[in-house]
Amino acid sequence: MSHSDTPKIALVGNPNSGKSSLFNHLTGLNQKIGNFPGVTVDKKTGYCKLDDHTRAKIIDLPGTYSIYPNSTDEKIVYDILGNKADPLHPDVVVVIVDASNFKRNLLLFTQIHDLNIPCILVLNMMDIVEKTGLAIDADKLSSELGVPVIPMKARQGKGIDVLKRALLENLEQHFHPIFNAYELAPDAIDAVKKTFSVNDDYVAYQMLQQYRINSFLTENEKNLIIDITEKHQFNRDELRRKETLERYAAINHFIDGAVKETFTQLPKRWTQKLDRVFTHKIWGYLIFLFILFMIFQSIFAWATVPMDLIDLTFSELSVYLKSQLPEGALTGLLTEGIIPGIGGIVIFIPQIAILFAFISILEETGYMSRVVFLMDKIMRKFGLNGKSVVPLISGVACAIPAIMATRTIENWKERLITIFVTPLMSCSARLPVYTILIALIIPEKTIGGIFNLQGLALMGMYLLGFVAAIVSALIMRLILKTKERSFLVMELPTYKMPRWKNVGLTMYEKSKTFVFEAGKIILAISIVLWVLASYGPGNKLENAEEIIAQTYSQENLSQEEFKNKIESFKLENSYAGIFGKAIEPVIMPLGYDWKIGIALITSFAAREVFVGTMATIYSIGNVEDESTIKNRMRNEVNPETGKKRYDFATGLSLLVFYAFAMQCMSTMAIVFRETNGWKWPLLQLFYMTGLAYVSALIIYQTLS
Amino acid sequence: MNLRSVADLTPGESGIINGFMDDTLSLKLLEMGCLPGQPIKFNFAAPLGDPICVSVAGYNLSLRLDEAITISIQ
Numbered sequence: 001m002s003h004s005d006t007p008k009i010a011l012v013g014n015p016n017s018g019k020s021s022l023f024n025h026l027t028g029l030n031q032k033i034g035n036f037p038g039v040t041v042d043k044k045t046g047y048c049k050l051d052d053h054t055r056a057k058i059i060d061l062p063g064t065y066s067i068y069p070n071s072t073d074e075k076i077v078y079d080i081l082g083n084k085a086d087p088l089h090p091d092v093v094v095v096i097v098d099a100s101n102f103k104r105n106l107l108l109f110t111q112i113h114d115l116n117i118p119c120i121l122v123l124n125m126m127d128i129v130e131k132t133g134l135a136i137d138a139d140k141l142s143s144e145l146g147v148p149v150i151p152m153k154a155r156q157g158k159g160i161d162v163l164k165r166a167l168l169e170n171l172e173q174h175f176h177p178i179f180n181a182y183e184l185a186p187d188a189i190d191a192v193k194k195t196f197s198v199n200d201d202y203v204a205y206q207m208l209q210q211y212r213i214n215s216f217l218t219e220n221e222k223n224l225i226i227d228i229t230e231k232h233q234f235n236r237d238e239l240r241r242k243e244t245l246e247r248y249a250a251i252n253h254f255i256d257g258a259v260k261e262t263f264t265q266l267p268k269r270w271t272q273k274l275d276r277v278f279t280h281k282i283w284g285y286l287i288f289l290f291i292l293f294m295i296f297q298s299i300f301a302w303a304t305v306p307m308d309l310i311d312l313t314f315s316e317l318s319v320y321l322k323s324q325l326p327e328g329a330l331t332g333l334l335t336e337g338i339i340p341g342i343g344g345i346v347i348f349i350p351q352i353a354i355l356f357a358f359i360s361i362l363e364e365t366g367y368m369s370r371v372v373f374l375m376d377k378i379m380r381k382f383g384l385n386g387k388s389v390v391p392l393i394s395g396v397a398c399a400i401p402a403i404m405a406t407r408t409i410e411n412w413k414e415r416l417i418t419i420f421v422t423p424l425m426s427c428s429a430r431l432p433v434y435t436i437l438i439a440l441i442i443p444e445k446t447i448g449g450i451f452n453l454q455g456l457a458l459m460g461m462y463l464l465g466f467v468a469a470i471v472s473a474l475i476m477r478l479i480l481k482t483k484e485r486s487f488l489v490m491e492l493p494t495y496k497m498p499r500w501k502n503v504g505l506t507m508y509e510k511s512k513t514f515v516f517e518a519g520k521i522i523l524a525i526s527i528v529l530w531v532l533a534s535y536g537p538g539n540k541l542e543n544a545e546e547i548i549a550q551t552y553s554q555e556n557l558s559q560e561e562f563k564n565k566i567e568s569f570k571l572e573n574s575y576a577g578i579f580g581k582a583i584e585p586v587i588m589p590l591g592y593d594w595k596i597g598i599a600l601i602t603s604f605a606a607r608e609v610f611v612g613t614m615a616t617i618y619s620i621g622n623v624e625d626e627s628t629i630k631n632r633m634r635n636e637v638n639p640e641t642g643k644k645r646y647d648f649a650t651g652l653s654l655l656v657f658y659a660f661a662m663q664c665m666s667t668m669a670i671v672f673r674e675t676n677g678w679k680w681p682l683l684q685l686f687y688m689t690g691l692a693y694v695s696a697l698i699i700y701q702t703l704s
Numbered sequence: 705m706n707l708r709s710v711a712d713l714t715p716g717e718s719g720i721i722n723g724f725m726d727d728t729l730s731l732k733l734l735e736m737g738c739l740p741g742q743p744i745k746f747n748f749a750a751p752l753g754d755p756i757c758v759s760v761a762g763y764n765l766s767l768r769l770d771e772a773i774t775i776s777i778q
Binding site: 066068070271488 | 733
């Protein structure tokens with residue numbers, strides 16, 4: 001291959017064809033997740049060493065059944081492959097097909113082949129093919145199709161080396177289109193080829209078919225194409241129907257020569273048996289509920305130990321550094337701002353890793369599409385789609401990938417409702433807030449021998465978020481009107497064992513993305529907060545000791561009490577204290593004081609800042625004391641009542657506030673991008689925060 | 705019983721696809737391998753009766769009832 005020093009190779013295939021396994025095998029940890037320019041479709045790229053001299057850039061394109069997209073992220077496939085001007089337009093396309101489901105998978109191959117890009121066909125799942133008694137003659141198929149055909153078992157990594165060698169060879173193929181588009185619409189194709197100086201018939205034909213989604217065409221050029229289609233009576237749907245039928249006829253011809261079907265029935269006994277249980281009237285739903293329950297219990301059971309450990313490590317590190325370093329502003333910033341700030345990021349890793357592990361296992365095994373199947377009828381009643389279940393479940397990890405996952409929903413109204421209600425699902429950023437508040441107000445008891453009461457309370461919080469999401473969807477369904485139809489034509493893949501390597505990579509990638517993306521914000525806010533909490537206007541802070549001594553000169557304060565008075569006086573008169581005090585009248589009815597007010601303000605950028613803020617607020621001037629954030633909050637006293645600050649009423653009101661409020665700038669940014677405007681993110685902000693305020697108000701006023 | 709559709713099949717029963725009664729949907733169904741002349745088998749329905757799971761072209765596909773009704777069979 002001599003196209004360039006770093007050839008670009010695109011991976012294309014149907015969903016469930018093993019494309020991501022192949023991508024992981026080729027690139028390993030050497031991959032990057034970004035966005036395709038202008039759209040928020042996940043762009044996975046990576047590098048692969050083909051031999052000692054050649055490094056190739058691998059681009060993983062979204063899984064699709066056809067070059068005609070059904071959903072937003074499938075559009076990317078046509079846009080990149082159909083436009084030679086696209087910077088990601090590949091030198092070679094590797095089309096991976098599930099060989100055990102050969103016919104349907106080959107349709108996409110024939111379409112891409114006709115775009116006249118050098119192709120390699122990978123026949124994946126050869127292990128299943130061998131077991132079923134299907135025999136595929138790869139050499140014969142290769143000579144019929146005119147492209148290299150490589151049998152592969154991507155799960156085991158077999159065939160990867162052969163593919164690498166094939167990629168190094170010169171792929172100057174003798175091109176002969178499988179589907180002759182020119183015969184069907186000669187005049188229109190000639191007109192496009194002339195106007196846009198395009199060489200290939202099928203590329204021109206695709207421009208006529210899909211000019212609307214072609215991002216390389218200007219409005220003017222689109223109008224030119226419309227003129228051509230009208231002039232030459234290019235009937236898009238009719239031609240597309242003919243095209244599909246001709247392609248399948250061609251595929252049947254290829255299969256006749258190269259594939260021997262000696263079996264009578266596909267060996268999907270396991271899938272059949274499992275489906276009988278997983279989609280059973282009663283068992284189906286019970287198992288689904290049980291899996292959800294398991295996820296929450298294990299997050300609580302497995303993540304708390306490493307989390308407490310991280311918490312303790314960072315607070316001890318602060319104490320140690322404070323005792324070793326000379327006193328001063330820089331030491332203060334380090335031990336009271338930066339270290340608790342970093343701790344507030346690292347503490348999330350166990351939960352995020354566990355959550356994404358579960359979600360990735362559900363998707364890998366094929367169970368997720370059964371959930372869609374089970375829930376579709378119920379979800380439709382709420383204006384959603386069975387496919388909304390996937391974003392809603394992913395929303396438990398993070399609303400950002402969840403909102404991106406709504407792109408599989410073809411119907412715009414259903415998709416919009418899903419986007420709107422998904423942030424109400426309790427994401428992992430709320431988890432530390434929940435964990436710490438539940439630990440403060442719910443006793444650590446086991447009921448019925450197995451159920452951890454705190455774990456149940458946590459599940460209750462998730463249920464609350466789900467109910468809020470569902471009810472909000474119902475309201476929106478009644479408000480929004482649309483005539484667009486909704487579809488659920490969806491493959492139910494066979495059950496498979498999860499590929500643990502893929503699960504591990506997902507855990508690693510998501511945790512890494514979180515630490516570096518969210519981490520930046522959290523760290524910055526922690527530092528700003530430390531400055532705001534350590535400095536104030538005028539010279540009140542420097543003279544704190546004198547002022548306190550004067551104020552309390554009549555009373556007999558112990559050393560300890562005196563010191564505490566000074567610290568709280570300092571915080572109260574710092575900039576942060578002043579901001580907190582300013583919003584105190586608004587949040588007082590919810591049971592919050594100005595310290596919680598500070599946390600609320602900082603949380604509006606990202607709610608995960610809550611714990612870090614609490615850590616910073618309660619550690620200002622207080623690091624000597626070794627206790628963790630949790631204990632500091634437990635010991636916090638409401639000066640007016642003399643009782644605990646975090647009593648049941650305040651704790652519950654705070655829990656509900658964090659469950660409902662829109663406190664995530666990144667979510668708003670993604671909703672802005674997905675809905676092309678500020679209308680929906682702003683509506684979301686006001687709706688969710690209003691709901692949070694009213695609910696917290698009702699709870700605190702009833703309970704206190 | 706001139707015009708039967710996939711929605712009229714009972715669990716376990718098969719039919720041969722004859723044609724489509726919905727133009728927009730048919731483009732998608734064709735690409736998913738539902739071709740005229742191909743056998744299609746009703747496997748089972750979701751617990752609430754809708755959607756349903758059918759076997760076509762060697763794999764399983766889920767369809768809503770109002771989608772299944774647009775596929776006519778012999």
